[in-house]
Amino acid sequence: MEVECFVSKTLELLQEEREAEIEETKLWQENVSLKDLQSKGVCLLKLQIGSQSTGLYGRSLLLLEPRKHMGVSVLPSNNFGPGDIVGLYDLDGCKPSSQLCTGVVTRISQSAVTVACEDSPDGLNLDTDALYNLMKLANDVTYKRMKKALNTLNGYSSGPASDLISVLFGYSEPGSISQPNDLSFLNSGLDESQRQAVSFALSQREVAVIHGPPGTGKTTTVVEIILQVVKRGQKVLCCAGSNVAVDNLVERLAKAKAKVLRLGHPARLLESIQKHSLDAVLAHSDNTNIIADIRKDIDKAFMGMKKMNDKRDRIHLKREVGELRKELRTREATAIAEVLKRADVVLATNTGANDGGPLKNLPVDHFDWVVIDECAQALESSCWIALLRGRKCILAGDYKQLPPTIKSHTAASKGLSVSLMERLILKYGDSVVRMLTVQYRMNSNIMTWASEQMYQGQLVAHSSVEKHLLKDLPGVASVEETSTPLLLIDTAGCGLSEMEVTDDQSKGNQGEVDIVELHIKALTEAGVKPKDIAVIAPYNLQVDLLRQRLSARHPDLEIKSVDGFQGREKEAVVLTLVRSNRKGEIGFLAEDRRINVAVTRARRHLALVCDTQTVQTHGFLKTLIDHMTQHGDVRTAFEYLQVDPGTHSQARRSTPTEEEQRLTQIKYLEIKNQVEWFLQDPDQTELRFPSTLNSHDRLLVHQVAEELGLNHESQGEGKDRSITVSRPPTGSNEAGEEEEQQAQEPAAVREEESVTGPPVGQPAAVLEEESVTGPPVGQPAADLKTLHLERMRREQKKREQKIEQEKHLDTIRTAGQTQTAKKTKAKG
Numbered sequence: 127m128e129v130e131c132f133v134s135k136t137l138e139l140l141q142e143e144r145e146a147e148i149e150e151t152k153l154w155q156e157n158v159s160l161k162d163l164q165s166k167g168v169c170l171l172k173l174q175i176g177s178q179s180t181g182l183y184g185r186s187l188l189l190l191e192p193r194k195h196m197g198v199s200v201l202p203s204n205n206f207g208p209g210d211i212v213g214l215y216d217l218d219g220c221k222p223s224s225q226l227c228t229g230v231v232t233r234i235s236q237s238a239v240t241v242a243c244e245d246s247p248d249g250l251n252l253d254t255d256a257l258y259n260l261m262k263l264a265n266d267v268t269y270k271r272m273k274k275a276l277n278t279l280n281g282y283s284s285g286p287a288s289d290l291i292s293v294l295f296g297y298s299e300p301g302s303i304s305q306p307n308d309l310s311f312l313n314s315g316l317d318e319s320q321r322q323a324v325s326f327a328l329s330q331r332e333v334a335v336i337h338g339p340p341g342t343g344k345t346t347t348v349v350e351i352i353l354q355v356v357k358r359g360q361k362v363l364c365c366a367g368s369n370v371a372v373d374n375l376v377e378r379l380a381k382a383k384a385k386v387l388r389l390g391h392p393a394r395l396l397e398s399i400q401k402h403s404l405d406a407v408l409a410h411s412d413n414t415n416i417i418a419d420i421r422k423d424i425d426k427a428f429m430g431m432k433k434m435n436d437k438r439d440r441i442h443l444k445r446e447v448g449e450l451r452k453e454l455r456t457r458e459a460t461a462i463a464e465v466l467k468r469a470d471v472v473l474a475t476n477t478g479a480n481d482g483g484p485l486k487n488l489p490v491d492h493f494d495w496v497v498i499d500e501c502a503q504a505l506e507s508s509c510w511i512a513l514l515r516g517r518k519c520i521l522a523g524d525y526k527q528l529p530p531t532i533k534s535h536t537a538a539s540k541g542l543s544v545s546l547m548e549r550l551i552l553k554y555g556d557s558v559v560r561m562l563t564v565q566y567r568m569n570s571n572i573m574t575w576a577s578e579q580m581y582q583g584q585l586v587a588h589s590s591v592e593k594h595l596l597k598d599l600p601g602v603a604s605v606e607e608t609s610t611p612l613l614l615i616d617t618a619g620c621g622l623s624e625m626e627v628t629d630d631q632s633k634g635n636q637g638e639v640d641i642v643e644l645h646i647k648a649l650t651e652a653g654v655k656p657k658d659i660a661v662i663a664p665y666n667l668q669v670d671l672l673r674q675r676l677s678a679r680h681p682d683l684e685i686k687s688v689d690g691f692q693g694r695e696k697e698a699v700v701l702t703l704v705r706s707n708r709k710g711e712i713g714f715l716a717e718d719r720r721i722n723v724a725v726t727r728a729r730r731h732l733a734l735v736c737d738t739q740t741v742q743t744h745g746f747l748k749t750l751i752d753h754m755t756q757h758g759d760v761r762t763a764f765e766y767l768q769v770d771p772g773t774h775s776q777a778r779r780s781t782p783t784e785e786e787q788r789l790t791q792i793k794y795l796e797i798k799n800q801v802e803w804f805l806q807d808p809d810q811t812e813l814r815f816p817s818t819l820n821s822h823d824r825l826l827v828h829q830v831a832e833e834l835g836l837n838h839e840s841q842g843e844g845k846d847r848s849i850t851v852s853r854p855p856t857g858s859n860e861a862g863e864e865e866e867q868q869a870q871e872p873a874a875v876r877e878e879e880s881v882t883g884p885p886v887g888q889p890a891a892v893l894e895e896e897s898v899t900g901p902p903v904g905q906p907a908a909d910l911k912t913l914h915l916e917r918m919r920r921e922q923k924k925r926e927q928k929i930e931q932e933k934h935l936d937t938i939r940t941a942g943q944t945q946t947a948k949k950t951k952a953k954g
Contacts (some may be wrong), residue, residue: 133359162203165202166205167202170239170259170261173192173258177189178254199681205690207358209391215242216258219259219648229243267477267844271508275480275514290477301345304554319562322560323561337558339561341695342564349379351497352379355494366500375397376659385472390475411461412466421803448679463487466485496519498513499523503528503545523545525545525551567729571758572728573587574757575750579746580722599654613759614760618738619851646680660681660694663688669687694728712744714746802834817848838851
């Protein structure tokens, strides 16, 4: 690809993306209700000031949290993150006229957001008892920096990056240099694939790509490469798309005693690494006192100018202030340059490495290497801000995970979403890539699916994690839930349809929330700590529903969207896929990389809650369902969902009372007598029960029919629903046909009997049959779970009982004919 073509096309797509972002913000502010803005994750409403404090270097910090007196303790699902530019507004809305100040998000948790204000809150007279709105603002700084870097690239003639540009755009082939065979690794714990990647990176002349699938120690490998370079006396500029990724590298390198310097707004940095920031290091430099004195002189001159009446004296002082400012800039530039030159590794976000910031104080050829971590999650144009400063680059990441977020679908489809890493792999293949193959996160059963579907089956689980389970954790009991790495909870045929909402971009499923709650309860009761569990959903609405249900009881339980959990891991992950509809629509679940991210967050246990009938319409999701069915435990939602008659909510049923058991026994015997009378009449082919039966009685009809080996089918909807019982067709008792019939039927009732969906705004649909209060005395509770398990036991005995059953039916038929004759005579 030629540079001119790339630059012109990318500038056009960036402009399109920028316009889409501005237009979206404008539409939100003018046309979209505040409630809808909050549901989109870009606005937080009615926050109160929890505390005000002074942060690093005098910056004012506001801790904003939900109203406590309303009983709300968690923030709604949102897209806020450290480094985001936000506006603080009064309750009149989120329009420019009601904006109080702007700031930068420094920290975000499930219960609060901290903002470093650009304006002093003291000057704003913010009322701690008042309520405020917070909204993300469009950031044009990043756009301007990318645009400038692309224009520089287009006119690049000679400099340190000339050979690199030539290779990255296909003017020349990648080269290599010889390396000593006895490379001494600083980290003795590296596996073979990591060692090969390090050696390969050091031997490449212009570019090396480190492909690190989930859990394979990508950061560990990158740190080793950087330390090896530093050991050779070379300088490194290290960047990543997010502040979190950069801070992670700073921590790892600082532990290895490397001389690191972190560029960027201190408000965006983790507290643990702020001592490595440029501001902090400058504060302890030799020039600090001199710079402070110059600033005092400037302030003093300004005060003097106000008091002077003589025009010539004021002009003289003005000239003096100009000289002082010139000296201040020179002193500051010298101090910054000295600090930067002393550092072996300078770290910043991709856009933070721009030549308008501190790096302008360094010579253009200062850095030997440019390392870009999380390269696959960054726009290529943002990578060029840093790449123009190096002779050689290392790109690390995983292009099989989510690409950069892009607002304009048109720009994304035209190629803006293709990362530099993905482009190079497609262009050069294995000649520039080394993939890490040993993963240190997942149980092998969790890993195998991702390995086969996304990584050509090359991943291998390290022996330390290959078979680890939740029950191996300290204090965790060995129960079913903690003894399996994979659990599929299938809601197909259970009526747990997705909520019908007007916003096509967000979906919810109250029934799946109920199941997740029960599974979390089982895990925590077994001793798994909530902080070791993540609940992940692909939609913000589902995240909100889950937080409302679970966060108050489990404050340490992390509940996030798939996109928000990229780069993270937990011992147990519960994934709810939400989509359940008759059309088989799955929306953006069709993005394979999103599912790959979600599944590979789990270390010891993955529970997937979904409607297999809906999601299996997509081939990639079907491979996941097939894998979990083959290698894990499978349960039906019937085993989880019961109806609490008092609340009409789904929960595990308590033991029925004696009176409930007595009434159920009476009804059970009444229905059984009706069915037996039907069997005694050979002229009757079917027995239709009236639609006046309630759901409790209908379930008993199903139960009786099952016990007598009869066919039973529901017909109609709502009040017109009725059940028909009929004799099995001739030959249906043969083993093969019977097994096929059993495989096609749900556990206790036919699929036709389940409710198809919930009313709008109500909890997900409840199975009518679940209102059963109990079976005949001495039998297990007549709920769906019990029937399911009871049926499984019966199947083992059926073949042995067939001969006796047929003899019994023949006897009944003979007796029935006699009885019918007597009845006819009596009627006459």
